[in-house]
Amino acid sequence: MIPRDCTPLGLALAVLAAVAIVVLPGQDPAPAAPAVPSLTDVWPGARITEHAVSGAPYTPLAYLDPGISAGVTRASDSIRLTVGDRVLREVPPSGSPRFAVATAPDALVWLELSDITGTGSLWRAGPRGENPVLVTADTGRVVLLDSQYDLVVHDEQAGWAATRGDATEMRTVALSGGPVTVTPLPGDFALTAWPFATSAAVEQAGPSELVDVRDGRVTRVGGQSAELVDCTPSWCRVQVLRQSGTARFDLMRPDGSERRRVGGKGIRPAFGDVVVLDRFAVVVDDDRGALVLYDTATGRAADLAAEFGTVLARGPFVWWSAGGNEALTWRVLDLRTLEASA
Template structure:
């Protein structure tokens, strides 16, 4: 069985050009400067936030893969002797629960996890094979393996890489030829159901899937696996599109060579510009919670530090909010946005539960 395929989603055309030096890093002189956006603390004073150290109390580096809330996370850390990779539940009070452990000699990985209520599901892999596991976080019961029949699983750093719905866990795997296997298994374990879908597809908000995940121009269609209903995605020349069933993100270039990020419903209605200039996408999923388009802007020191200004465009209020002026390592899953500040050698992680805004 081949290893996990965790290709990142196709970079936006704007981001690709930025890397090659085509985009301009500063607005044209003589233009009126827009007022600075409100900070997240000003705009959302009651939103729940958390800050966690980069290391565990034993000194080992901790890498979150999922936040259950702004202060509770699931992530990985090596053992102190370096011989094992651990999957841990890190609670708000700092206590830890080890969910799994695998010898580092087997090149282990825990690439993705998802939660629904008290049920946690994750993917685990080593050179010997790949599996899906689950645990009930409300009890101390031992985790159990759901299946080792995962196929050639494909993960795209999306919150929908694993979807828990209708008592099943759903994921996508590469089939033979130009075919995607939409796979599922019961939360109780058992045989894996496989539905073959021509083309390259990824899960979206259940029961929808979306194509174009590896295409240069992005998505062109959404498909409801339950009803068979399809929806076209808006497309245009020199643009990259990513869609959920409710909103699409369209990234293109302006006539002056700057980046433009727009959001629109899949039918093309309610189209509006979220940001322009050096704007870029920083997470895989468009308009999360059907409300927030998470993006970045270059700053005057970005070339030196690698930091970006982390922003969220609120489609309800049509306003741009500054989440952090100097962020890096940005991630999002299931309502919680997290990022780091500091330097690669000394940093702190921050989390913002967008569900509480």
């Protein structure tokens, strides 16, 4: 504020002093936050493969290798599950069918469900979708969370979770067919890395549980009343909550050890799964509008993409969409190329 009795000379000197304050050396601005490196800055051997989509919208549900995927094409008159150019199933859009796909060295397995009833059928085929056959129609009301653990293949069996009343059923069946084995768990659970189920699917703050489906042993994972804890047998994601969202994003072991901060209030999960390959977490930095990969083995983080839509992960692959339906591109990262270049 300039005093009312300031003379013209005094005013001029005040202005010059103000200018001098602005331009005098040594008045450096506050340092900017350190930039997050790109993926290839951290892992020079990383490889991202691009797939442009033409025609009806296509969503990859599993990658068999960086060049071929199993996925769903949604047209106005049908919904098709395909592997490359091979059509595994073609069904009408009525009932809003959904699919969950899992891969194994010698088989491709999928659940085909009605989004209205939650029930459906389990199928298997060769590793590239050859000779599909029905395994069972006894699925129950399946729990689908767009997770890599919605359907798991283990020991020549397929496993998934279903709901019945106030309980969760862990269901398994041999890939060769036969009766479905049902293991009930009281409460709400979802499968994670076999043979464990997790209560994290409930999305409630506080402690979480891991249950060994084989013998019922329970591991209780500590969490405060303002923490949302999601776990696999190897890593847990901890989101410290506040009124307007997440204040902090951490990772830790289920026993509480090795806890480390991944980011602050602008960081959130890119999808439901905690880590991929028991090592890599994929997060969104909302403050910068970036998709980020965090490596639990080294504590390093790197930007995956500045433009992204849907983000998914299965096995060693992470993929995300860019552009709209008229010019949709899927970009897939094989995480094994990072391990090789570490």
